[in-house]
Amino acid sequence: MARTGLGPVKNSIAFSLTLIIIFIFIIGQGSLWLWFLFTQKDMYGDMLHDRAKMAARMLSATAQEYVIKGDLPSLEKAVSRIAEDKIIISVKVFDADGTMLAGASTGIEESAALNPLYVPWKSEVRSPIMKGSQQVGEVEVFYSGREANNAMFWLLSTPPVAQGFVFLVIVALIYIFTYLKIGKPIGILSDRLERITSGDLTVGIPEMDENELGAIADGLRYLVQRFSATVRRMNSLASNVIETIVGISSSFENSMEMVKKQSISTDEIALTVKNSLDSQKKISENTEQLTGISSENVSALMEVKASEDEIVGHMGSLYGATEKSYSIVSEMVDTTAKVNENVQQVLTSVENTSASVEEIIASVKE
16 A cells, blocks of 8 residues: 555665665765865875974074074074964974084974874975075974874864764655655555556546656556446447347247146147047947847948048047157257257356456456
């Protein structure tokens, strides 16, 4: 049956399509986000490196005169000013022999948890102190990556939370839209199709948008119309067959009634013939007795004999009528057998028609 709410929908099209969209979105958005984070890491690392390198170059340009003159107090002040930068861990100035002339340290960078999206926690930049083409010293600067890593930590924490919230909202909207535009219409069509295959051809198919679902709805509506027309034709054919069966049954009953009446008439004729034979026998016996009684009754006997011959003639006619009656009865019996055979054929046709109707209904349900 079609769903009417947003309840358990693990097997729904909307849920499956939403999962696919989430999977694609996570892969695409995750790849872009990782690319962005690595880009930001490189950018922050380059910014820190350029900043520390610029500080080292500025100090080497300033320290050139102090190193040549041996003005260490001024060199210390210059080193202290450079060390005021928050990213600087330590600054050292060496002469050409590698002896440290001045230095300043703002602390020691403690080791932190390794993260592939973090820049190195401690890096080094060196800049030579030149006098013409001759190197008279070197500046060594160690700088911290904490500032860049703090920015990366913010990128790894705050934006993903906000993006996750927006992602959930987008997923909910995608699911609702998919359910309303795809899941719900398909559920309605599925419900209608189930009712149609169950034999309910009065179900209505709702109008839908002019898209793939609308085409499916139109096809289902056309299918219902064709099925309805087929069922109407089947009902009409069944009604005609039933009327034919009723007519044949009535004719058969009438034929049986006529056969029954004819059989009764035949029995009556046979009884009459039997009585006539008995009468003839008695007449013959009486005639013989009368012949022996008196010759005076010869003429009377002759008349009786003539009557007897006439009776015999009538008896012959009566036998002929009886034979005709038996012939008619035989024909009626044959006719009855043929009618019965026709009835059996009609009943067989009705059974075949019923089987065809059942096959059509089974096809509709499939």
